[in-house]
Amino acid sequence: MKIVVCVKQVAVLGDEVEFTADARDVDPDYLDFALNEWDSYATEEALRIQEGLGGEGDEVVVVSVGDAQVEVAMRRCLAMGADRAIRVDYSRPADPITVARLLAPVAQRESPDLVFCGVQSSDAVQAATGTALAELLGLPRVAVVTRIEWDPSAGRATVRRELEGGLLDLTEVDTPALLTIQTGINQPRYANLRAIKQAEQKQIEVVSPAEQGEPAYRVRRMFAPPKGEGAQILAGGPADIARRIREIVEERLK
Amino acid sequence: MNGTLVVAEHLRGELRELTRELVTAAQQLSGPVTVAVIARDPSVFDVSFQGVDEIVNLPLGQEEFENDVYQTALEALIADRQPQAVLLGFTVNSMGYGPAVAAKLALGFASDVHGLAVEGEAVIATRSFYGGKVDAELEFPAERPVLLLVRPTAFAPAADGGNASATEFTVELPSARARHLEFEEAATGDVDITTADFLLSVGRGIGDKEAIPQFEQLADKLGAVLSVSRPLVDAGWMPNARQVGQSGKTVKPKVYLALGISGAVQHLAGMKTSETIIAVNTDPEAAIFNVAHFGAVADLFDVAAELEKLS
Amino acid sequence: MTPTRSTFAGLSTWEIVFWYFLIAVSTAVFVWGVARLVLKYRRGRGPFSFDRPLTRLRRAAIVVLTHSWIKRRDPVAGAGHFLIFYGFLVLFAGTVILGFQDDFAKPVLGWDFFRNEFYKGYSLFLDVFGAALIAGLAIMAYKRGIQKPFRLRYWRPDRAENEDGRRLYVIGDWAFLGILFFLALTGFLLASIPFTKAVHMLASPASVASRDEQAGKELAPIPADAKPDEVGYGTILDFPARYLVQLDACTKCGKCHAACPATNSGYPLSPRDLILDLREVAEGALGLRHELHVEPLRDPHASILGDPIRPETLWSCMQCMACVEICPVGIEHVPIINQMRRRLVERGEMDATLQQTLESIYETGNSFGEARRKRARWTRELDFDVKDIRKEPAEVLWFVGDYASFDPRNQLVTQTLARVLRHAGVDFGILYDAERNAGCDVRRVGEEGLFNHLREENVAAISNCTFERILTWDPHSFHTLRNEYGAFDVDWDVVHHSQFLLELVADGRLSPKKPLDYRITYHDPCTLGRYNGVYDEPRQLLAAIGTELVEMPRSRDNSFCCGAGGGRIWMTELKRDDSPRPSEQRIDEAVALGGIDHFVVCCPKDVTMYEDAIKTSGHQGEIELRELTELVWESLDLSLPVAAGDRGGEEEHA
DSSP, X not given: OEEEEEOOEEEEEOSXXXXXXXXXXXXXXXXXXXXXXXXXXXXXXXXXXXXXXXXXXXXXXXXXXXXGGGHHHHHHHHHHTOOEEEEEEOOSOOOHHHHHHHHHHHHHHHOOSEEEEESOOTTTOOOOHHHXXXXXXXXXXXXXXXXXXXXXXXXXXXXXXXXXXXXXXXXXXXXXXXXXXXTTSSOOOOOOHHHHHHHTTSOOEEEOOOOOOSXXXXXXXXXXXXXXXXXXXXXXXXXXXXXXXXXXXXXXXX | OOSEEEEOOEETXXXXXXXXXXXXXXXXXXXXXXXXXXXXXXXXXXXXXXXXXXXXXEEOSOSSOOHHHHHHHHXXXXXXXXXXXXXXXXXXXXXXXXXXXXXXXXXXXXXXXXXXXXXXXXXXXEEEXXXXXXXXXXXXXXXXXXXXXXXXXXXXXXXXXXXXXXXXXXXXXXXXXXEEEEEEOOOOOSSOGGGOSEEEEEXXXXXXXXXXXXXXXXXXXXXXXXXXXXXXXXXTSSOGGGBBSTTSBOOOOSEEEEESOOOXXXXXXXXXXXXXXXXXXXXXXXXXXXXXXEEEOSOHHHHHXXXXXXX | OOXXXXXXXXXXXXXXXXXXXXXXXXXXXXXXXXXXXXXXXXXXXXXXXOOSHHHHHHHHHHHHHHTTTTTTTOHHHHHHHHHHHHXXXXXXXXXXXXXXXXXXXXXXXXXXXXXXXXXXXXXXXXXXXXXXXXXXXXXXXXXXXXXXXXXXXXXXXXXXXXXXXXXXXXXXXXXXXXXXXHHHXXXXXHHHGGGSXXXXXXXXXXXXXXXXXXXXXXOOOOOTTOOGGGSSOSSGGGSBHHHHHHHHHOOOOOHHHHHOTTGGGTOSOOHHHHHHHHHHHHHHHTSHHHHTTOSSOOOTTSOOBTTTBOHHHHHTOOOOOHHHHHOTTOOOXXXXXXXXXXXXXXXXXXXXXXXXXXXXXXXXXXTTOOOGGGGGGGGGGSSSOOXXXXXXXXXXXXXXXXXXXXXXXXXXXXXXXXXXXXXXXOOEEEOGGGOXXXXXHHHHHTOHHHHHHHHHHHHHHHHTSOOSEEEESXXXXXXXXXXXXXXXXXXXOEEEHHHHHHHHHHHTSSOOOSOOOOEEEEOOOTTTTTTTOOOHHHHXXXXXXXXXXOOOSSOGGGOOOOSOTTTGXXXXXXXXXXXXXXXXXXXXXXXXXSSOOEEEEOSHHHHHHHHHHHHHTTOBTTBEEEEHHHHHHHHHTOXXXXXXXXXXXXXXXX
């Protein structure tokens, strides 16, 4: 039984930004990196399913697209308990369809029983890679899943899809399938540094990228968004701010 | 390629306001605007808004959304119409099939688009990157349609009063590999945050679930109702009924006071139409400040303590 | 008649023989008991290390014979025990002498010394010490039965109200006293030693002798190849022999219980009860009770985490070392708690807030989760540039620390210190983005792997720099850089700003112009005071700038922790009731001194905790917090602008 989990190392921008010379991206000096929050839930879910079914030779394989830097995020997944990791070597920023095209051959090769992606990444927030990947793999799919009950022998799973307003859609999906995992589905376990260091001993397989075709978009220009014209700054210390807030509230609630 | 194909967004028999917004979005592009209604009985939805040139009704054999069915339906429509652009809403349903269509047909693609323009023949879309802190203009492959998922509330809703006529379009639809079984309502909580005039909303910034009683107390003193952003519900500290955001409730109170909320896209979607938004966050670049009317870069606990004193 | 002790007067021969038989049995039982204890200790993990045996034995002898540890903070009890100890010792010696006389000297050597002057002196001596013994026991009985100080009450903070509050111990204490006489009469006193409270006569000196001076201050590393069930302590078998001895050494004096900030603030932790619980496990799993099948029995391989040691008990600890500091028999509660935390961390069992903080520290290198670039943002308020020591050499490498860099109130202190250093002409630089959390609290939380990681990164950054000394105003960073980076072969001269500023004043590089007329009290930070013995320099500095220092009742080695240490500031609140927090109690203590202008601290976490506590304890307006640097700056009386930012009325005057 094999579950492939596609993970992304996301970029975190602080409160200052400078752009690259061609103004198409943020200067990397201003970025910190982390494992995408949704992907830690996805990895945890895969591990729980594997632990629940408890068979011999079951594997959780994490796959990612990026340069060597992203291996830091992948090692966190290995430290949590994933068995293997594969990186598609690719260093340019990529749209979700391109990423899906890069992931597809690797996932295909693994012949997984389930493929998990996070619903979205916290930096790009496209919420598209998973669904696009499912199409390229020819897999049935459900996006935005908050609960999974999988019966491998019956070849189907009952999942809960989370719609707007908290409405839940109970869905039956044929497996193998691809599911995009939503936050709150579980509590991701802590990967302690000892485990992460030991994961550093594990080889991460690096594969060259497949043909990607034309990207789905190109960034023409990246810029700081214009501030909402009404964002009036309340100045002063906490006491002044609180006073102003009280005034505003009283006035608006009249 | 001609015009823009808008796919109407509906859920459980109700047409979503988002559909009107998509029509407005379509008007930023060139060519006729066609609204496709994919539903069991498309005729129950009136989509003849101003700006709609044509309506296509595509009946299904089923009531509820199933992504394989909608995918085939849209692919057929695209093949038939050859539009320049296809607009879906950035909704959970559309996430389930939009990107699949784009991958299958190698279309241009972007989601959470909040700006649209056309330059000559080319569609230019604007969306945010890096957690909503920067914006970018995107260009798409020439000679291919582009499929976009549009951010709710980014465009004004189109008004009634159009006079488009509807035609029917039938397609042989597959049996779905992911099948709807039944709905489960979100648990109703003790309080309906959508009816409150004044919401005090807290996010990850409060740090610890132990801090919640303190904010419940503050809300009480201020005469507000306490609501939260998604991470607090994920962590199990508050019920979903208190959540403001796309997967929670959409609220439009007179005053929305956000403490320690960064302003993730799906949260903003749930509150940005509030009459007055006041945000307090230590990060001056937090996306919430883009929608707030008043902002303070300060520690939320300090401000909360002062508010408590004033009450 | 010659004055002598007539042994066995009036007893018939068979009675005398029976007596010796009882003694023989008693001795045999004693030997068996001690052997069983030793066997129990040998079940402990790893070899029994006893380095520098002569030094240790000498130190132990001094401590035991002078009672230097026992008499601390309760001289009356110390005197009581002194009397019991020497009374017992002398009576025992007296019996041995008599036995020697009767059973060896007289019959074998024909030497009868036990008479006349010798006997009179001996008799008087023994009477005096016998009376001393009784007096000592009376003092102890008074303490436990009438005075009942907090430390001797068996109420447990870590159990619910109606759970057994150690009734058996109470019974045991009084029974011991009563039975003591009975046993003495029957000659079974010796036999009883391994089975009763009296075992401390053996275990306590052993504990004192084997005590690690660096206990809690420098924690033991985890071997790189350790398997998950070798990380930290999860079962009683994971405890090294030394600690098993320490568990038996505890005499339930309760001094740790009285000193512990967690115990005194409604947290589910008492160091005393932790040790006693562990002792009960050891006894029930490996010891005499186990041998004799006396309930409750335990499986030595069973996990102790959860039952009887609850995770919230372990997480309540502030690692302040008040317990280790005061324990008269040298028990090392802090490293024991730390080892159990290591096992919890290995298993991922910690509250979500702590998990998040640790993940943040790994991702960003700081406990605030802030972007790395923001670390030196505090320097922007200064009207001069701070040297980047990665690029240029400097005399002093200033390791700023997380709270001092990122927390707004603490940034004010950091900025003030920068101005003071510049004014004094000190050549200093900072690491800017390359600095990482020093790792002190990460280590104390039990995440040893993350500590190693941070250490590696800090050492790599610092080693590339050219400097002579490392300065910090954060005692946690001070402690760990000074004492816990040794594995990396670094030879740094690390100094705390209280020491450094004092040097500057002594050198004349800083000249306090204006003696400050404040009546102040000074709070010794745990990691500066108990951990590193730095008590005098801050006081000398405060004297040099002219303040009037009034000591709080609990000062120096008895300082009362602010409650932030041991990673607690990163964790969910564990207090079970409405008792004032440790920091609030401390402010109460300061205000009670009367007329105190300023509560003086020199640790960033103290700044944070006490600014908050002054407000929440209802004493706002009665007392103000000042960090040491801020007072020094004030005394320099320079007409230069102070840091921007609203301090709500507590304006520094230039």
